[in-house]
Amino acid sequence: MDRLQNTVRPYAWGSTTALPELLGTEPTGEPQAELWMGAHPGAPSRLDRGAGAVTLDQVIAADPEGELGAATTAALGARLPFLLKLLAAGAPLSLQVHPDLAQAAAGFAEEEANGVPLDAPHRNYRDANHKPELICALTAFDGLCGFRPASGTAELFDALGVDELKPYADLLRARPEGDALREVFTAVLTAEPEAVARTVELAAGAAARLAAEHPDHRFAEACAAYAEIARHYPGDRGVIAAMLLNHVRLAPGEALYLGAGVPHAYLEGLGVEIMANSDNVLRCGLTPKHVDVPELLRVVRFESGDPGVLRPEPDATGAEVYATPIDEFQLSRHLTEGAAGTVLPDGRPQLLLCVRGRVTLRGADGAPFDLAPGDSVFAPAGESVELGGSGTLFRATVADRVAR
Template sequence: MDRLDNTIRPYAWGSTTAIPELLGVEPTGEPQAEMWMGAHPGAPSRTARGALNVVIDADPERELGARSVEKFGPRLPFLLKILAAGAPLSLQVHPDRAQAREGYEAEEQRRVHIDAPHRNYKDANHKPELICALTPFDGLCGFRNPLQAAELLSRLDVDSLKPYVDVLHAHPEEAALREVLTAVLSADRDEMATTVAEAAAACARLAEDADASDLAPDYAAYASIARHYPGDPGVIAAMLLNYVQLQPGEALFLGAGVPHAYLGGLGVEIMANSDNVLRCGLTPKHVDVPELLRIVRFEATDPGVLRPEAAPDGEEVYATPIDEFRLSRYVLPEGATPHDLTAPTPQILLCTAGSVRTGEFTLAPGQSVFVPAGEKSEVSGSGTVFRATVVA
């Protein structure tokens, strides 16, 4: 197996302290948003044998196993991250595999440069993802029921929002959500900036109002979003979505077409190896409204907070409906019997607490290893270790 030396991405929304605290190092004062573990060519993990993507390319079947190569091709099909949100990320949605293939091929035919700021599709793959909280973690996930969204907007008592409230009351679910989101993202920017300012002030007021206690945390979250993105139409779009607070160990699965945003906290994130994002707002980056509306699933959803399912051997699995990744964890008490993790698929093991031993390596929080398919592997010690692999 290989110890991984991983790149930390300094995106502006990143926390300045969360990843340094996990790693036990001094903060630099700069945002540290994501630590990538895997073979993504944008920031592959480094090993004593070279960059992990180069190692895998040299002998895919040896590193990934025959079953994984046959099912997913000669590449690691997932990317594992530690994500540290110090400010809200963009409101976004991901395509399914067919939509991604169609969108990618269309942009290739139009010869849109892969790095063009208005390009939507970086590859032809879908991007389902799972976020597991290491600290209390806030986010938005999926549409509210239209009547619930109407009630939340109505309490703001902002005149320019009242037509949206009427639509949410009057139309069937899909039509209501589509019409309101389209109107918000297509509105005159100056007029929408005024609406956002008025709505933000109302959210701040209602967050402290005892009579609004059932929605006070939601209003506080939207007020915070508005402080980070004043005047952004995405602030109103965000109010159509479920506000979710995860406790450590809880997770969210985000499938195709589900609008979402991470607002704050530290977590372990795993996703299919893709970079396809359609943005709805809360960003200075390109928002392609027509393409976004083609991808979004306009249906109310329960956020579906996941809690791990314990297996007899102590493995706690976060069940998801896709095969490109499988995330689980072991919480090891002092003196626990070693767990055999040998598998015919590739694995990344990540320590997030305590001290764990695997092979010749002792891992502290934030440290990780890559385990080639079939490589003898067991884990012991006292702490928490996340296991990322595939279903093949």
């Protein structure tokens, strides 16, 4: 096992206090948004095996099969297929979607062929991979996930009583749901800027009033969230787009899985996030960054439904596993009280992150690794890891079926 040194990303939406509180450090006064753990070239973890600090991507590139295991490299390639993060949102992130694997490969190839620089602000595809992800709440965590049924959003717009929203409500009732969601979403993203800014102002004001004056209303919690989004992004067309989506409040331990084409945004809270190793994001709003409406409309899945809050399920080893349909990652939670003697399954790469208490890990040589909140290690394939101590540990690895 290798203790990791990780990088904090200071994005503007980050909380100034959540990560310092978990890590036991003094706040700097600046946003601290994400702590990255893994081998992503944007901010790879560092480790030292006795010859000085090197990055985890360099270690894996030198011996992919030894570090990742034969089954993982055969199924998913010669790089760590997932990225683990601590994410601390103090303000809303951009409203966004991720492409599926075929869309990412085609989009990346097209932009490469057209000579679009990888760091160009208008570039959509930074790599050829998809980016499914899962967020597990460590605190109360607010987000938006997937389209609300069209009829429900029509009711919301009626409740807000804003004349400028009435055509959208009528359209949501008049057309088949997929068509209606596409047409309203398109209309919002292509509306004339001054007109949509006025609609945002009126809708946000109405949402704030509904939340304050009718706290028991079925849309009160969502309206409070939309009003807060508008406070951060006044006049942004993404505020109206956000009103088409389900508002979700996760309790600690609950999670959301976000597959391809699902519009979403994280609003506030601290969580553990895991994703496939990709940078591909198509933004819909709540950002000054590039929004490619035609490409966005090609990728978004105009399907409504329940956001599908995940709760962990115990497996035969005593782990609490967050089940997802993909091979690139699997996240599990381990409560180590009384766990001495519990050995984690080997044969695959693992990132192990402590978020509470003190967790002790022992490798094959019996040497202990004592982890405090925010500490993490990389265990290569074949490394036996025994749990001890008293705390909460998250384990990131590939899906069980990959290692069989």
